[in-house]
Amino acid sequence: MCEKEDNSKNKSRREFLQNIGIIGLGSVLAGSAIFAGFNYDRKKTNAQRIKVLTAENELLEIDKNDTTKVARFKAENLTFLQKRGREGIKGKRWVMVVDLSKCRNARKCMSACQNAHHLRPEQHHINVLKMQESKGTPPFYMAKPCQHCDNPPCVAVCPVDATFKRPDGIVLIDNERCIGCRFCIAACPYSARVFNWAEPLNSEEDKDLTYDVELNVPQRKGTISKCLFSADRLREGKMPYCVSACPNGVYYFGDENEDAVTNGTTKETVRFSKLLEDNAGYRLMPELGTEPRVYYLPAKNRTSPYEDKDKPEASEHLDSSHA
Amino acid sequence: MLKSNIKLTILFLLAIFSFSKINAQAWDVPADKKAKNSYIKFDENTAKEGEAIYTKNCVSCHGNPGKANNLKTLNPIPPDLGAAKTQALTDGELFYILNTGRGAMPSFKNTLSEEERWKTISYIRSFNKQYVQVVSKTDPTKSKLVKIKLDVDSLTNKIKVAVIANEIKGVVLLKDAEINMFVSRYFGKLQIGKTLRTDSVGCVLFDFPKNLPGDSIGNLEIVINVNDEIYGEIESINKVKIGVPTNKPSLTEKRAIWNVLKLAPWWIIITYTSILLGVGFILLLIIKNLFKIRKLGED
Numbered sequence: 001m002c003e004k005e006d007n008s009k010n011k012s013r014r015e016f017l018q019n020i021g022i023i024g025l026g027s028v029l030a031g032s033a034i035f036a037g038f039n040y041d042r043k044k045t046n047a048q049r050i051k052v053l054t055a056e057n058e059l060l061e062i063d064k065n066d067t068t069k070v071a072r073f074k075a076e077n078l079t080f081l082q083k084r085g086r087e088g089i090k091g092k093r094w095v096m097v098v099d100l101s102k103c104r105n106a107r108k109c110m111s112a113c114q115n116a117h118h119l120r121p122e123q124h125h126i127n128v129l130k131m132q133e134s135k136g137t138p139p140f141y142m143a144k145p146c147q148h149c150d151n152p153p154c155v156a157v158c159p160v161d162a163t164f165k166r167p168d169g170i171v172l173i174d175n176e177r178c179i180g181c182r183f184c185i186a187a188c189p190y191s192a193r194v195f196n197w198a199e200p201l202n203s204e205e206d207k208d209l210t211y212d213v214e215l216n217v218p219q220r221k222g223t224i225s226k227c228l229f230s231a232d233r234l235r236e237g238k239m240p241y242c243v244s245a246c247p248n249g250v251y252y253f254g255d256e257n258e259d260a261v262t263n264g265t266t267k268e269t270v271r272f273s274k275l276l277e278d279n280a281g282y283r284l285m286p287e288l289g290t291e292p293r294v295y296y297l298p299a300k301n302r303t304s305p306y307e308d309k310d311k312p313e314a315s316e317h318l319d320s321s322h323a
Numbered sequence: 324m325l326k327s328n329i330k331l332t333i334l335f336l337l338a339i340f341s342f343s344k345i346n347a348q349a350w351d352v353p354a355d356k357k358a359k360n361s362y363i364k365f366d367e368n369t370a371k372e373g374e375a376i377y378t379k380n381c382v383s384c385h386g387n388p389g390k391a392n393n394l395k396t397l398n399p400i401p402p403d404l405g406a407a408k409t410q411a412l413t414d415g416e417l418f419y420i421l422n423t424g425r426g427a428m429p430s431f432k433n434t435l436s437e438e439e440r441w442k443t444i445s446y447i448r449s450f451n452k453q454y455v456q457v458v459s460k461t462d463p464t465k466s467k468l469v470k471i472k473l474d475v476d477s478l479t480n481k482i483k484v485a486v487i488a489n490e491i492k493g494v495v496l497l498k499d500a501e502i503n504m505f506v507s508r509y510f511g512k513l514q515i516g517k518t519l520r521t522d523s524v525g526c527v528l529f530d531f532p533k534n535l536p537g538d539s540i541g542n543l544e545i546v547i548n549v550n551d552e553i554y555g556e557i558e559s560i561n562k563v564k565i566g567v568p569t570n571k572p573s574l575t576e577k578r579a580i581w582n583v584l585k586l587a588p589w590w591i592i593i594t595y596t597s598i599l600l601g602v603g604f605i606l607l608l609i610i611k612n613l614f615k616i617r618k619l620g621e622d
Contacts, residue, residue: 166574
């Protein structure tokens with residue numbers, strides 16, 4: 001019995017030692033494997049891992065090699081763009097300041113805008129107008145985009161919900177819904193809207209593009225087009241086309257919630273409230289209660305003196321007895 | 324009469340012209356800015372890179388240096404930068420002019436980095452055979468040693484910035500270094516206060532505005548930019564809870580005539596529904612009476 005017991009004891013000790021050996025070796029192997037795997041993974045995080053946004057709007061990080069490109073149907077793409085266009089950018093209230101004292105009628109804003117939105121030369125989302133308040137006062141130039149009113153009369157009259165106000169303040173037009181009734185043109189006190197009477201400029205080249213409501217391209221015959229505050233650029237953190245193109249520092253653009261606007265030319269950021277306070281900022285036709293999101297700074301430092309050739313131009317806007 | 328008028332006009336124009344010329348000369352550059360030098364050694368490569376920047380930003384008004392094709396219709400006339408008058412300026416003066424701008428000339432402080440601005444000057448200098456560069460004492464490799472510490476006093480809304488460098492021989496306090504404080508905004512950096520210089524213990528105190536909107540809990544991203552003669556340019560980004568908590572509702576939340584059906588004003592909903600109900604009620608009444616008439620006829 002005793003021998004047997006001893007034997008079994010011996011056997012178990014051997015087994016025990018064997019087991020320890022196996023476990024030890026195993027754990028070393030496993031440890032190195034884990035370590036190698038971890039290192040491999042860490043290397044991957046640096047270079048090969050990418051962030052993706054799922055259809056449910058969840059941000060995930062995955063290996064770049066695990067991705068396959070899924071071709072989206074045009075209709076799906078359109079739905080996505082349209083939904084995004086209606087939602088806007090969260091937490092923002094876009095605002096523009098136009099400093100008339102700096103405008104020298106370079107008209108770079110107009111050409112940048114027309115290029116971006118594929119407009120004909122006579123179609124203006126933004127227009128630089130020659131202004132003269134009264135006979136004998138020097139004229140000045142005034143850039144006039146859509147005022148993106150907080151109380152927009154154009155949106156109120158639209159019978160098909162084609163034009164709408166976004167949570168971030170931009171008034172957009174969806175030309176997939178527009179029926180071309182032009183009520184909004186009649187309702188807008190700032191004459192900010194244009195109509196595509198003729199076939200749009202690039203209609204041949206643009207015919208395969210998916211319609212982006214934030215860019216209003218491709219333009220469509222028989223629908224409205226208007227200034228969009230370059231909603232597509234704002235999404236990328238860039239300033240509108242007109243603002244970036246100005247060579248004279250006329251435009252400031254920013255977020256009212258941040259109380260800051262940035263000059264498109266000098267890229268200098270200033271307090272929005274202070275800029276208006278210090279320079280007597282105003283809005284166009286405040287008596288209408290439209291609450292525009294575009295502010296103006298008065299046209300001081302006018303460079304062009306009053307000339308006789310300005311007379312007929314000015315007289316259009318003056319009482320006929322004075323002309 | 325007419326002749327004297329013309330004479331007067333010419334005299335007047337001459338006066339304006341000479342005045343503008345004087346005006347164009349008078350760049351009032353502070354002495355310390357005047358003495359500033361580039362930390363980049365100017366050579367063919369920097370001049371070439373500078374040429375690309377120059378072509379994009381400067382050539383439309385100043386023309387090509389030495390070609391005298393500058394835009395002479397402007398007032399004051401933007402000088403040909405290859406001319407002797409420009410080349411007589413120090414590098415610091417050119418740098419200052421690029422930074423501040425004046426009149427029709429914009430400031431390039433926010434649009435070009437310091438490196439790009441020096442490279443542009445390098446290009447301008449390549450048109451001057453006699454030019455000998457004085458390189459500044461700045462050692463850009465040392466900028467990694469610098470640590471920037473923020474100390475926020477939320478009661479008085481003051482932020483103390485301390486700048487030190489962890490050298491091998493021990494901690495060095497950065498004295499007389501230029502400090503700029505910015506707050507990150509969507510399209511750029513908003514400068515807080517003026518550019519200040521650190522005191523004898525490497526500290527500087529900024530008054531922070533009490534009404535600057537932050538995120539929903541008042542957090543702000545504060546950018547500290549340090550510019551030291553030896554350590555170069557260093558930037559640090561810090562999240563500080565010093566702004567006014569801002570959580571403004573979206574602009575489409577209120578009931579309005581222009582809003583979606585769900586958010587139509589109450590008076591429209593009430594008027595519209597009551598008209599519909601009224602018409603429906605009258606229609607029902609008519610049908611009921613028609614039945615009544617038919618019944619009477621049958622009797």
